Amino acid sequence: MIIGTAGHIDHGKTSLVRALTGIETDRLKEEKARGISIDLGFAYRTLENGARIGFIDVPGHERFIHTMLAGVGGIDFALLVVAADDGVMPQTREHLAIIDLLGIRQGIVAITKSDLVTEDRLLAVEIEIEALLAGTSLEAAEILAVSNTTGAGVATLEERLASAALAHGRRSASGCFRLAVDRSFVIQGTGTVVTGTVLSGEVGIGDAVTVSPSGLGARVRSIHAQNEKAERGRAGDRCALNLTGEGIGRGAIMRGDMVVAPALHAPTARIDAELKVLASEAKPVGQWFPVHLHHAASEIPARVVLLRDEPIAPGEQAFVQLVLERPLAGAAGDRFVIRDTSARRTIGGGRFLDLRAPSRRRRSPERRAQLEAMAITTPSAALARLLDAPPYLLDIATFARDRALGEDETAALASDTIRIPPDTGSMVMAPARWLRLRQRLLADLDAYHAENPDQPGIGLERLRMLGEIRPPAPVFRMILQGLQRRGEVSLDGAWVRRPGHVVRFSAEDEGVWGLVKPHLTGEERFRPPRTRDFATMLDLPEARTRAILKRASRMGLVHEVAHDFFFARPVMAEIVTILRDVAAGKAKGEFIAADLRDRLENGRKVSIEILEFLDRHGVTLRRGDIRRLNPHRLDLFGQTTAGEDNGRESSPVGRPDFKFEREHPKEYRPDIESP
Structure with missing residues (x-):
């Protein structure tokens, strides 16, 4: 003790x-x-x-x-x-x-x-x-x-x-190791020694540790626990650790640092917390109130951001966001104290709730529900409550790390959840929510096919936005991939369909498509004819030609890169592969339109139209004339499936989603996190 x-x-x-x-x-x-x-x-x-x-x-x-x-x-x-x-x-x-x-x-x-x-x-x-x-x-x-x-x-x-x-008695040594450093010094012939109280877990001689927030790696050379030589130090002990490692020396570790298990190193400068203002305070705490934050042995200037309209009166408790001048290493549930900037009085204190606090939508009803769940001290109860609040899923690895939970504790928590992807994923949902989401997804797909029999599927983003539960786009894709492995859906680029759903041309249109396809996939594939050119070539009305190409787009055989300008789906996949090769040969992976023009030999205008199409779908990220590839969106233009080669099953990422992009610009931009 x-x-x-x-x-x-x-x-x-x-x-x-x-x-x-x-x-x-x-x-x-x-x-x-x-x-x-x-x-x-x-x-x-x-x-x-x-x-x-x-x-x-x-x-x-x-x-x-x-x-x-x-x-x-x-x-x-x-x-x-x-x-x-x-x-x-x-x-x-x-x-x-x-x-x-x-x-x-x-x-x-x-x-x-x-x-x-x-x-x-x-x-x-x-x-x-x-x-x-x-x-x-x-x-x-x-x-x-x-x-x-x-x-x-x-x-x-x-x-x-x-x-x-x-x-x-002794504190439980469960969880990951954390020691709050209150002294650090160098002993001649021994090296760097840090002392402090072990807040959680245990450490042994030879263990690898990380000094946080600096991120310096070290190894424990020797241990004194409760002022006696020891093989291990555990929660509740006053410990002196002799550390060795590159960069570990005089001035490298300071009072206020944490020595932690490497898995816990995740410093933060923005924390949502529960704050109680002392009844002895003369004035309420208002918005952006400057304070000195004391946590464990650290002292950091910070600002208090209110998560409501009214100031926090003396004696009152409320949720706040703490914006720190520099990062600290903490854990959810850690206690803190705030004092005035002149260090003359204590203002209040409370508990950290969320070390990954958002800077946007932090006052929304959904966010308040999450904070109320995070305020529950028992991890299992907090997890259950969080999974019952929007967005109805969370990263169990982050949840466990921010609470310094050990592997066994984390596994026990996850055992009552559904992992995404199945079995191995770190995202989890409550079983009842997962069942509801799965049923709703399949019902939405069936309804879409019934209403749109001439389309091969629904855009992934549009399907995501239909539901009550709206996971972030990357997680939603993992959910769909899991359903695909179960044989319940098929994924094709950015489109989703039921496995048995097939769209076909009419017999007459099939004949026209047979004449068009060689021009889109042959030697001129990187600079194919436009709609007007096809109409002249085939001696067909331009409107009829356009309608057939639009149908091919809905079937996923082509992408409408620009107005009346269509590229075969496998050709777009080939272009993305070429762009990957171009980027790989450039410093920082950055390239310009001329680089693509030179590889495709199709002229500057066509290359720019292709790149602007890829910009719209987040495959390329543009800054001025310079672009780079977005690795998270390259799968939108994957290689073709066998079904596409005979003019059947496929799915476009192009023109059909333009309307959705206009209606939902935020959700469509890859650089904006989904709600």
Whole structure:
């Protein structure tokens, strides 16, 4: 168990720790000269049953509240110290408020200097303390009178602390390893040593770790746990880790950093949280309010973004977004405290809820439902609630990582869900939602085929937008791929159909198509005739020729790249393959229209029309005259299937979706995340 002291300056915190452990925690020359604690101090005591108690002694001066916060972030038990002669003082109140905000519910109050006052004064101070504790996390804490000078009451305090330690036991070592660094130094001949409290998981000698948020990799050379040599350090231990690795040296690791299992390294500078403003605050917290954020041993300037219209009044709690000046390494559920920018007062505190907070739509009803789910502390219950709120699915790997959950815990959570893709995917849905989504997708497809028998299928984006559940486009494609493996749908480029659905030309149109196709797939395939040219060539009315080519487009045999300008589907696949080759030979994969023109030998105008068509569908990304390929959209123009070679089953990505693009510009752009 880790015990942290708290209380006003000169109330005897350091002397009390010395009386309990025999260890002087003031180690700095300035501390000894001035008789006050400036930095964190550490001491240990072994109980009769062999268990070790760690003590973190914090400074009491108001100028060192930031240091106090760095020390108490990982403690299990608070030892609040109040001097009998002074009674409750300003830092007594502020330290208690911080303990309450950090959710520390175990503690005891020691009234020091009891030998200097009368019994009546002791009773008055005890009554004052009881009033102070009312309504806080230490409301039920025992109050004991002690004297660091005479030793009176110290033995009783020792017994109470030993009993609390035995009742507390050891923290569970489940989850991934995290240590909050509160000291970092270099020892000649040993190397870099970091100390801190292990917040979760465990670590062993030889383990690979990552310093976050910097991302430096390291290996654990040796471990001291609870001030003793050890093979492993685990949750709840005060640990010193001797680290080695490239870049690990003086100044590389600072107070406030985290040493974590490599899988947990995912720093963030935007966090959705639950914030409680202290009742003692004079004014409400408004929009974009500047603060200093204290988390574990870190201190970072930040802004509070309200997720509602009204300011947060003193004593009130609300959801907020914290926008940090620099990234931190945290976990969902971690406690934090905010103070004013001049470091004169504590404003409030709360819990991190979502480390991947969105910058857009953060005040929507859907987002609020997600935050209410994330506020549930039990992972299984939070997951179930999240999967019952839009968008009805989530990335289980990110969910587990941001809660520092271990592999076994993650597997247990995922066992009651449907994975996307099946069995191996990290996206999960509740079984009931999955069943509803599957049934709705198949029903929508059947209805579309009934209403549009002359079309080979429905555009993937259009199908996605029809449903109540609208997964992001990449996830929706994975869902459809899973249904395709089950034989329930067929995917063809950006179109979806039922496996048995086939579209055919009429006998008369089939004859015309037989004359057109060789021009679209032969030597002139990269610069095929336009509709007017085909009409002249075949001696057909232009309207009739256009109608047949449009039908071929709906059947997926051709793409209408520009008005009345059609390319065979396999030819577009060939062009995309050529573009991949062009990009591979260019610095940064960037190319211009002339590069495609030179490869296809089809003229600048035609090459630009082809590229603009690919721009519209996100296959190419344009900036001025320069383009690059979007690897996430290349499959829209895949190679042809056997069915296309005989003029049957296929699906276009072209003209039929232009109307949808105009109606849904946001959803259609590949660089905008789907809702």
